[in-house]
Structure formats: C-alpha cells, structure tokens
Amino acid sequence: MEETNREAEATAVQRVAGMLQRSDQLDKVEQYRRREARKKASVEARLKAAIQSQLDGVRTGLTQLHNALVDVKDIQGSLADVSKDWRQSINTIESLKDVKDAVVQHSQLASAVENLKNIFSVPEIVEETKHLIEQAELLKAHRKLMDLEFSRDDLMYEQYRMDSKNTSDMSLIRIYFEDVQSLSDELAKQLWMVLQRSMGTVRRDPTMLVSVVRIIEREEKIDRRMTDRNKQTGFIPPGRPKQWKENMFKVRPRRHPHPTGRTRSGSDYRSEMMGHPDLRSECDVNHLEPLLPQDVVDELLSKYVQTFTSNITGWLRKALETDKKDWQKDTEPEADQDGYYQTTLPAIVFQMFEQNLQVAAQINEGFKEQVLKLCLKQMNTFLIRYKEEAIAYKEDHLRDRQLPQCYIQYMIAIINNCQTFKESINSLKRKYSQSSEPTASDANIEKTLNEVAKEGCQFLLDEVFLDLELHLNELLTRKWLLGSHAVDTICVTVEDYFNDFNKIKKPFNLEMSGEAHRRVVVEYIKAVMQKRITFRNAEERREGADRMMKEAEQFKFLFRKLTAGEDTDRLCDSIAAIAEVFKLTDPTLLYLEVSTLVSKYPDIREEHIVALLATIIETLSQSKPAYMGIMQPIFKDITVPSMTMTSMTSMATAKLLK
Template sequence: VPSRVPPPLHEEWPEAEKAEKLARGAALKWASGVFYRPEKLEGLGHYRRRETQRNNSIQSRLKSTVQSYLEGVGAGLEQLQSAAQEVQGVCQDLGAARWALLDSADHFQGLQQMRKLMEEHVQLASVVQVLPQIFSVHEVFSHIMQLLHGQHLLEAHVELMMLEQLRDDILSQLHLRGLSGAQATVLSYFSGLQDLNESLAKQLWDIVGSSLRLVREDPVLFVTAVRIIEREEKIDDTLLLEATFLPPGRPKGWRQKFFQGPGLAKHLAVLQKDLVSELRVVKDLMVQCVPAHYNILSVCTATYHQALSSHLQEILREDLDKQGLFLLLEWALRVYHSPEMMGHPDLLPEVDVSVLDPLMSSELVDQTEKRYVMKVKASVFEWMQRTLEVEFKEWFREEEPETDHQGFFQSALPAIVMQMLNENIQVASLITDSLQQKIYNMALEELEAFLGRSVEPLTPLSTLPDPGAMAKHHRLGVEICCGAPSAHPGHRRLSSLSGTDTALCSLQPLCLQLPSRKWLSGSQLVGNMCEVIDKYAKDFSHVRKPVFTLLLAESELLVANQYLRALLQRKMVCKSREERGQLCHRLLQDATQLRELFCSLSLEAVFALRELICLKDPALLSLEVLGFITKYPDVSDEHISTLLDIRGDVSKEVRHVVLEMMAQHPQVLPEGYRPIFSTILVPVPELPFCLRRGKCA
C-alpha cells in the first residue's frame, strides 16, 4: 500500500501560504537593503551563520514549549481518567446505599410507630404525675381563701401561682394538640381561680389606697403588696415574650393599676363628701342665722363652685395618667351634678348649679378628652404590639393552625382585640358622647394600623409559590376585619387586598401573553388563569364564608382589571373585518369562561367592550359608546380612543363625533361604584408635529 503523502501546508492551513509570502517579501526587502552593493556580499557568510543560529534557537524554544504542553496534556488526561474511575466508584456506592435504604424502609415504618407510642407514653406519664395536684385543687382553693382572710398575702399568692401554672400547662397542651373543646372543661374545673384573683386584687388595691397611712405606721403590708404586684408583672412579661399560648386573664397589668391614681380618687371622694356636708349645714342652719337678702346659700354655692373649678384646673396641670384623667372627667361632668353631690335630695331645690358657668369649660373638656385619648392610644398600641408578637410566634410554628369543628382556621386574637377596643369605647360612653366618638375614631385608626403591622411580616411571603401557605399566613388580618362589626368597610378592603396580592403575582406572567396573534388564534391563556384562581379559591376555603366570598370578589375584580389592562395597554389593531371578527370571538370565549368560574357580574365589562369592537357599522359607535360610559362612568377619552384604535376601521370624523359626544355627557361616579377603568393607564397618543405657519403633519 503506497504511503499517504501529506497535503501541502497551505491546504491544511490556508493562512500559512499568505504568511510565507509575507515572510519571503520581507526577507527579499531586507536582503536588497543589505546587499545592494557588491562589497557587502563579503559579509554574506556572517549573516547566514547568525540567521542559522537564530532559527536553531527558535526551533529549540518551540520544541521545548510543545514538549511542556504535551506533558501537561498527558498529566491532565491521567487526572481525568482517575476522576472518571472515582466517579464510577461513587456511583456504585450511591447505588448500594439506595438499595440499602429501600431495604430499610419497612424498619423505618416500625420506628415511626414506636415514636408515636413513645409520645403517647410521655403524655400519659405527665398526666399521671399531675393527677394528685389536680385532685387537690379545691382543697387548695379553700386554703388560699383562709390565707387571704388572715391577710397572709405572700403565702396565698405563692399557692395561687402554683394553681395558675398547673391550669395554664394543661390548657397549653390542649391548645397545641388542637383540643379546644376540652379547654372549657378545664376552665370550669379551675373556675375558683377567678374569685381568688378578685379577692386578692381587692385587698391589694385597698392597701395601695391606704399607702400614705401605711408607710407612716406599718410599711410591711404595703411592701408585701408591691412584691406581689412585681411577681405578677414578671409573669406577664414572660408570657408575652416567650409563650405560644396566652392563658385566660393574662396579662393582668397590676403594675399599671398600681399607678392609676388611687390618691386622686380618694381626694375627689373627700371633696364630694365635704362639699355636700358643708352646703347642707349652710342650707339647714346658716340660712336661719342671717337676713334673707344675704342670699347666703347661693353665695356659698357659687364660691365653692368657682373654687372647685380653679382647683380642677390646677390638678390638670399635672401629668395625670389615663385613669386620673378619666376620674377627673367623670367627677366634673357626671358625679358633680349627680344625686350623690350637687343634685343631692337634701340640697334641692335651693341649690342649683345649672345657672352657674360649667365647672370645666368646653375648651378644657375637649383638651382633657384629647389627653385621655392619647394616653389610651399609647396603652392600646403597646398592648396590641405585645399581643401580635405572641400571636405571630404561635402562628409561624410548623404545625397547622388551629381549626374549629368545621375545618376553618380560627384564632382568639380578633375577639380579644375587639373586646379590648369595645371595652374602651364603652368606658368612654360613661362620660360624654364626644369622648366616646374620640375613642371610637382612635380605635378605628389603631385597628387599621394593627392590620398593617399584621401584614408587614407577611410581605416577604407574597412570593411563595404555595398559595396554601399564603392562605394560612393571611388569616390574621382577614379574621380581625371579620370580627369588627363596627369597623369601617375600608378595613375589609385592606384585608382582602392583602389576601389577593399573591394571586396577582401569579396572573401577571400570564397576562403578558395578551393580546397576541397566538392568543387570537386560540390558546389556553384564560384556561391557565382559571386554574390559578381556582387553586387559590380552594386554598382560601379555610376562611369563613363571608371572607371567602369577599376574597373571591376581589379576585374576580383583579382578573377583570388585569385582562382589560393587558388588552388596552398592549393594544392590537385589527387589520381586516375577518380579524376583527376573530377578536370578537376570542373575547366572547374568554369572558364566558371567566364568568362561569366566578358566577358574578364584574366581568360584564369584557362583554360590553366586545360589543364596541363587534359593532359592524362604525357610524353607530357614538350611541354604543354612550351606553358604555353610562354603565362604566370611570372610563376616559383615552380608553375609548384605544378601543377605537383596536377596531382599525374608525375614521377621524367618527372618532371626533364619539369624543365630542363624551364631552357633552360627563359622567358622575354613583355611590358604591367599584372603579375598574380608572386604575388602567393607557399610552397617551403622540401629538402631531407642526411647523410654524404650516399645516400639522
């Protein structure tokens, strides 16, 4: 077989031929420059030897470089071969481990059963340990009551704390296991704790009320009361910061009650008693001792009245707490005119303070009420913040949320919050209607802020792919709104929006495909949208029906808004009658499919928009548009212009008539109308470019 002749270098490397020509040209140029005279030829041998040495040096370096490169390639190949062998060994080991795990699956099932048995055993063991304490509860009740009667407050409080700890441990275990029905039985069994707490609290406040006397005569009892109050405050702080379950009656807030002005209350009570007593003496005795024209009873009444007014103003200059402000308002506006004081039967009818100036001017009453509202607001904020922290700690556990017997998520937080707000409103109603209204407005503001704070920690969760998790984490704001019968409707709106923000994130990528030629020719776009909404609707079924209906309505409005937004902002101009008919058919199919999903009327806007596009005679557009803007008064000229552009067959004259008709029939949004077009911004058409003294292009 003849040996293969290697191809010429320039066939394998086309650039070599060009390089060789350039090198030869450069060499000839150099030689002609060096040997242009005959005497220069004598040095030809010298130049030849020098170039030969240079070529040898270059070839030597090339060989050295190539050899080094080949050695590196060889080492790399060896490493790759070694790595391939190791990978093969690892694959074999993983396969063996997989089979070993599959063989051990049955053993794992057995271990799972053992774990359940162990948990049950631990629970039963803990129950057995506390049974003696449970059986002795009522005996301890009697002993605590005896200690309280003997004013052995520290000993009584120690045993009371032990019983509360026992009750709270049992309730916490039931709460963690979702056995809410059994909690009522436990609370009934420990119902005596409420009476003991009230009896202890009554003694404490009697001691605090006599603190000025006790600290002078015998401070031991007063110090005992303070120690008990400090114990309860530490228990409150621990439960609010660490516990996942807030026991009934907590927080007690006894330290705050300690500072709620018992001295002021006693001072006002003394004023009430002394004033009635002195005026009774004036009426019954002094009047008979002076001439009638002295009018002594009226003069004394006016003098006392003015002195009391000045005295109340002096008290108000102090930094009173909310309880002190409440007591002062109650005394000046209710007690002063009541039958217990200036309306006392022994003073009537001769004493009549209604003819005098008010004890507190209307301006001073308004200022004091505002101060009281600010104090209550600060207290409400602090209480809500602590309560929310406890709720979130419980809610972000790995376990499923607590549910009722119907399978709905439930939380005691809404009822607790609304009860606290309603109590403050009811307390304010005892003074004046204006104070009640101020507290009511404050309660609404704090409730709205509370809803905002409850949603903030959930904001990072809006990107979660699992809508079930969102249904779980959004239940706080939803349930609080539903538990507020007197709340503003906007609060429900806030809650529903927080529940549908994740659905918006899922729908936006789908709406990017609308409109398009692919969508026009037929696609599963709306079908995919329906699947997304249906999935969220199933996950939100864990909330009760009124809120579920609200969320579904918000989702429906969201779908209609996103659909119309995509259609108007990325408008598609129909090029022919056939394409316009195809667009009308697609709109009809989409709207029908979406309406079947929601079974409501918010999607009628798509049907009405379709009628504008499907109208065969453009000359009738002005009448059709008039009906459209009457039904949807928030639609603008830009929206109608965009719809006319989508038709693709509307002349300038018809467009002018339509827009002129809209200008002649301005619309007013009726009460309760839910805007749908006003939130959709469409591109503003470019103005024609005009030259001075010329016509517009």
C-alpha cells in the first residue's frame, strides 16, 4: 500500500509539473484543480458502480448456492425415501405375478376387440382392395392394405408377448391373413409398373406418380418402426422390411425408351454388322461418314430442345398445382428421416430433370450441357412462380387465420424444400456438368431460393407476433408494473411455436431464432420509448427497473435454449442497460450512465435519449441533493441570448451522444 501511495504521489507531482511549466499557467491553477476534481469524482463514481455490481453478483451467487444446497438436501432425502420404498416393495412385486398375467391377457383381448371389425370383414376388405388395385386407385388400396396389416401385426404381437413359443396360434393368425401378403405383392407390381412408365405418366397423370412416391415413403416409415420394435422386443411381422424404396431405384427407368432404342440400334448396327469379321477387310469404319448429315442432326436436336422446353414447362406447372392442393390439407406434411417437414415437389421436379439429362448424355457431352443449362433456366422461372404462390398462400391465410389448419407446417415444408432444391441442383451439376464455375443462372437460383426461405421464415414470425400483439402492448404500462404476466405469456408462446419451428432445416432455423430474439427485444425497447407509464415517484421507477432486469434474464434463458447455447446476451443486455438508467437515484450520475449506454450501443440516436430521459426526469428531479443554508443570488442579473428550451435540450443531448 505504501509503495502504491508513493507511486501515486510521484505520478501526481510529474503531472502537476507538466501542467505548470510556464509562469502564466499559475493563473489557471484553480481551473486545473476543478477539472481534476471532476475527473476524480467521475472515476470514483465508476469504481463505486463497478464494485456495487460485483457485490450484487456475489450476493446473487451466494443466494443461488444456498438454494442449490437446499435442493440437493431435498433430493437426497427423496432418494432415500425412494430407496426405502423400493426395498419394501420387492416382495409385493413378486406377489403381483397373477395381476401381470391378467394385464397381458387383457392387452391381448383389447387388441382383438379393437381389430374385431377388421377381423370379421377380412374377406370383404381383401376383395375391395383387389378391386381398387385393378381400378388404379392406389392410395385408397394402400390405406385398406395398411388397415389389414395393422390388424394382423397387432394380433401377432400380442400373441408373441403372451407366449412367443406357441407357434400354432401364430400360424392360425398367419393363415387367416394369408391374402394380405398377396395383396401387398400385387400392389407392389402396380407401383413398379407406374415407375417403369414414369416418363409417360408424368405428362399424362402426374398425380399418379405422386401417389406412388407417397406410398413408398409410408412403407419406409413402417419399415423403420418395425425394425426398431424388432430391436426392442425381437418380434417383426411377416413380410417386413419390404424395402420398397430400394426396389424403386432398381425398376426406375434409367433413360427415355425411344432415344435409347435408337441408340441401341445404332450400336448393334456398328458392332454386329460393320464389325463382322467378313466385312472388316472391306471397309474401315473410322473413315466412314456419319449416317445422318450434321445439319439434319442439328435440326433434330433443335426440335428436341423445343419439345422438351414446352413439355417441362407443363410438367413443372402441373407439379406445382398438385403441391398447392396439398397445402390446403388438414393433415400435416410428411417428414424425412430426420423429422423435417417436406413435400414431394423437389423429388418430382428433379426426377424429371434426371431422366431428360440421362437421355441427353446418350447423345454427346455438349448437348448434355445444353440440356442442363435449359433445366436450370426453367428452374429459375419455376422458383419465381413458387415464391409468388407462397406469398399468395400467406395472404389467403391472413384473411382467415383458422384456415388452412396446417398452415404453419406446410410453410415449414416450403422453407425446407428450398434447402432440398439447393442440394439437388448441386448434385445435378456435379453429375452432369464438367464445369465447376458458378454461372449467372446459379446465382439467380440461389438468390430466389434464399428469398423464398427467408420470406417463409418472416411469414412464420409474423404469425407468432400476431399472437403476441396484445401482450407486447401491455409492456411498460401501469398494469405491467402492478404484476402483469405479459412476459411469461410471451416466453411460453414463443417456445410453443418454436417446438414446431424445430422441423425447419439449418441454417434457416438458427436465423429464425436470432430474428425472433431481435424482434422481441426491439418491441420491448419500443414500449420503453413510447412512455406508456408515468412513474409517480423514485420508488416506483426503481420497481420498474428491477422488473426490467428480471424480464431481461427471462429472455436470455429462453433464447439460449432456442439457439442451442449460442451467445444471446448482447441483445437482452440492452434492456438491462436501460434498467440501470431507470435505477438512478443520484442525478449527478446521469451523464455517466447515458455515456455508458451510448458507448455500448453506438446506433442509439438523439430522439432515443430524449424519450428515455422524458420517462425518468420527473422522478429523478425529486432526488436532487438539498443545499444547506441561504445562498446569495448570483445569476439573477445575468442575461444570455434567447434560446428555446427545445434547442437547449437537443444541444445537451447531442453533447451526451458525443
């Protein structure tokens, strides 16, 4: 301490010596003394505030540690009680074996009763399903097939649980439902037939192709569920897993049949005839002219491109119309293997592109590149239409927010489709393009997809804040000060919505969390600036500041959870910083607190400071220090140039901002 004092004295002497190097500076000694006194007071005030903040933090930490210790003791006592009860109940559990057997039997009977209707009507349902398959009503046929399979699987599972070694009863159930497997095989044949003719089907009836894809996705989900149950219980129904998705890729046509046939004929002509040993000595195929002149080839390719352009425009329009009809459904969209909502639109679109690119690849590399560029160009036009339809979908919903019932889920699927489109486009380019350089078309597609996704996220956030509007208007009002639960309701509502928003793919889900956080804080600070409440005294103002600090912590906790632990403190700290200004009891510290606020948030403007001061200035004036004794007037007879109060306030505020 003594050494510190000596260093301070030496520094002070050196500083004073630097100030008083000339004789004329002695006249300014008093001015220097006052300036240093002000600096000292400012530093002491900052130090006092910092120490007070640290003490508050230590006090809070000790309180939390004490509460944690109490909780640990309570948990320890509860664990001891549980352990005691468990030891006492061992004998009781052994005596409940008969009850357990009765429960198993009851479960089996309940399953039988639940499926009784299907059990008695199995022959009738089998005939109906056969008829639906023959009529190409594949979705309805698959629904009835699923009902039959669920009834059979539930009965067999209950029998397996009760007595897994009783093969006779299991065989009886299998024989009774033996037609179910043949129906499944028949339906599979129809699916493979549609897929083999997908080029014609997608032009004639794209809905049929969509139905096939949906049926296969449903069966994939059932396969995964049955495989998981097999790992847990050891039981798996007959015929599972069906693995229809793998079979789909095996039977799907690799190329368009007609150009492929022509290509194969040309190949046979060259290899089997021109390559025949008896003809080899007569001619050299390397010196033969092409079978078709180049101008004819160019004309044929030009016609193909024109036809393809016309066809793909129609295909994309029909695919989008089908997807739009799905948006109005009362059931949620299907999810991928990771649980993210999606529709079948990207799969249908890129299956079209894939098949046509395979055809183009059979001709030559240059034509393949040309078709790829054409696909990407049509994709850009299609995405602009997709964006317009998403906006129209939102506007229709705002006219009646009760419809469609699954608006949020399908808007999430639209956002996720944008990410799927990006991945599929990159996959096509890697597979069919030799150039890795980005093009103008790529940039336009990327821009449009980002716009669709971001606008979709904005639509979802607008939906959230429409529900929060009443509670946000309640902030910083007299009702809020007296104990409103507005912030609790806001936090619960946001968290509930984000349970659905978890089905959004990265990076859009993280962007949504950050934007929701920013909007909540902005709305809160707006409420502060609008002066919705007039504090009656300094005590009320201090209560409001404490409530603001508490609610800032609530927002921090909520958005840390929603953003998976990312740093969310800076936004919420702006509320706490304003609360510190509200807490002021000493008017002399106002300059310090406002300066701190401006340094932390440089984008704060003059009107913000004026609005903030207008909220607290009335009660702050009550805290002015009283001066003892009678003071002789000094400024009474001094006149200054006229200046309005408003301009004076603006100048003072501008100085604070600097």
